[in-house]
Amino acid sequence: MMENVIEIRNLTKSYGKARGIIDVSLQVKKGDIFGFLGPNGAGKSTTIRSMLGFLRPNAGTVTILGLDSRKDHEKILAKVGYMPSEAWFYDTMRVSDVIKYAADIRRMDCSEEAGILCERLKMDTRKKIKELSLGNRKKVSIVCAMQHKPDIFIFDEPTSGLDPLMQRTFFELIREYTDHGATCLLSTHVLSEVNRYCKTAAIMREGRLTMLDSPAIDEDAFIRFYEDEEETV
Amino acid sequence: MKSVLLRELKQNLKLLIIWTLAIGGMGFYCILLYQSMQGEVQEMADMFSNMGAFSDAFGMSTLSIATLPGFFATEVGTIHGLGSGMFAALASIGILSKEEDRHSGEFLLALPISRSKVVTAKALCILVMLVVFTVVCGLFYVGGIAYLDMDFPAGDLMTYLVMQFLMNVEIAGICFLISAFSSRIKMGLGLGMALMLYAFDLIGRVVPDLKDYLFIGPYSYANASEIFSQSETPVLALSLAAVLIIASITGAYVCYNRRDLQS
Structure with a gap:
């Protein structure tokens, strides 16, 4: 059985009265390319920023490569490559x-x-x-x-602003690194990227995370997530 | 941590050069002016020393500006005191908050360096800048005095520069704490605070009721006129300064480590 390199348990982060993320739990296995979908403001970046220590969660734990995200913050960052949105x-x-x-x-x-x-x-x-x-x-x-060939990549909307040729080169690079054992968590709005490159995926909505059975989800179902979010805002 | 310190020093080099040359140069020029004014300054000194509260505020009741130490204390003392305080505030008020204000925080803090190390590197950068500023300004003043080739109490000059340095560290410490709390560069607040502390000292020396509270402000123990007239060492003011410096820096560490980073 493949080991979990990222384990998030019951992570909650609120910004005063405003919702952040609620009770988020997820596991990412070694070598995976994990697609992290969701509308704007759903909580993807909050989850990532809590994982990396930019935000202090209200509750829950984050373990990366078996290390506690609070106690072993520096050690974790040495093994992570992060690209902010x-x-x-x-x-x-x-x-x-x-x-x-x-x-x-x-x-x-x-x-x-x-x-x-x-x-x-x-x-x-x-x-x-x-x-x-x-x-x-x-x-x-x-x-x-x-450049430091990390064990884990965390990308927050990496392809926005890149031309199609560079987008392709970017995903080729991810494939090459993951073929050598790296793991990738990819937050994106682009369904085709998840369908094409990710092995597992989850979707966030209103601060809550739902694991998907397969990253190959139907575009109409995907758009419905966005429409539902728009209605609730 | 070394990389962050070197980067900060490089980034702040222009600020350091401009302020050091401006304040040191003005002080140097002011000292040279003494020679040309020497003949007429006695009459002026008598007038200035009899202006009551105004003379007290600028130290002209205790020192004669007809002498070089008196002239230095009243003229250069004002320029250096005000200028160095503003420089200390400018150098420190945005040093931590600029990472969020200019959105580079996620780049820096996603690298394997703890927030404490970032705070340490930036605090060291301020300290190095204040040391360089004080030493170079001091050299300007020594150069000016040497050019005039007149007697000057070297010990008092050294005490004055050390006290000014301490005063700069205190102002920088308070601004550093504000910078740790804030996600925006509060340049106006920093400069305003330095000016207000200077004004507090000035007003405190004019208004009799405020004299007992002068020790609160950092300019009280760094006052050139008092140092050059060999007044008693202001132990209470220095003790409060030490407490404030330690509390500000500790507060900056605690706050920067605990708060959420804005994207």
Whole structure:
């Protein structure tokens, strides 16, 4: 039986009176590409941000690679590659400096892998961050998340802003890393990405998580989730 | 942690250079002015020392601006006191909150570095900047005094710079705590606070009822006129400063570690 590399139990996070996530539990197995679907504001990012320690949950536990997300926060982050939905860095830094800065904090020499990734993503590393479009900033984010060859990838809406060619390259890269034993949690709005690339999936609605029997869900059923959410808002 | 410290120092280098050259340069120029004013300054000193509360506020009742130490304490003391306080506030008020304000927090804190280490690196950056600022400004002043080739109490100058440094650390500490609480850069609040603390000290020296409460503000123990007229060491003010510095930095650690990070 494959081991769970991510285990979330009864995770709850509220923002005062506003709903965040309620009693979320999920397991992601090693080597999986886990699709994390849901409308805007459903709680996907809150779940991810709670996993990574940006938010302090009100209740519940998160275990990643057998480590407790609170006690072993730094150890977990050393093994995780995270790409936030908005790719922001330090405006005045050059792309190459941002990539090296991330590697330096990891105390790793990732120059070889970073070079390969930059070439495949067709990045101009001499440019300053403030000169980049959203798509190009996303590419920097991909390199920063992948250059240290982590055990787990956590991507929050990774393909928004990327052109179709880069989207394909991005998923090729994920496949290559997961073939070598990495695991990927992919939060997205794009049903076709989940259908095509994910092995398991879950959908969030109004802060609650429902596991799907199969990632190959019908588009009409998927849209109904969004319509129901719109009606309840 | 070293990478974050170096990055912060690099990012703040321009701020440090501009403020150090501006304050140090102005102080240097002010010292050189003494030479050209020396002949006429005696009459001015007599006038300034007899202006009651105004003379008290600027220390001109205890020191004569006709002497170089008196001139330094009243003129350079005002420039350095106000300028260094504003610099300390500017350097620290946004140092933690800028990560959220400019949305780089998720990038930084998704890397394997604890929030405590981020706070430590940023606190060290402020400390290094304040040390460099004080040393370079001090060198400007020593250069100006050496150029005039006149007697000057070196011990008092050293005490003054140390007290100013401590005052800067206190203001920076309070602003650092505000920065840890906030997810927005509160530049106006930082500058306003430095100016208000300066004004509090100034008003406290004019209004008799406020004199007993001067020790609350950091400018009380860093007052150039009192240091150059060898007044008693303000133990109460220094003790309160030490408590405030420790409480602010501890508070910054606790708050930054516990609160939710805005995206």
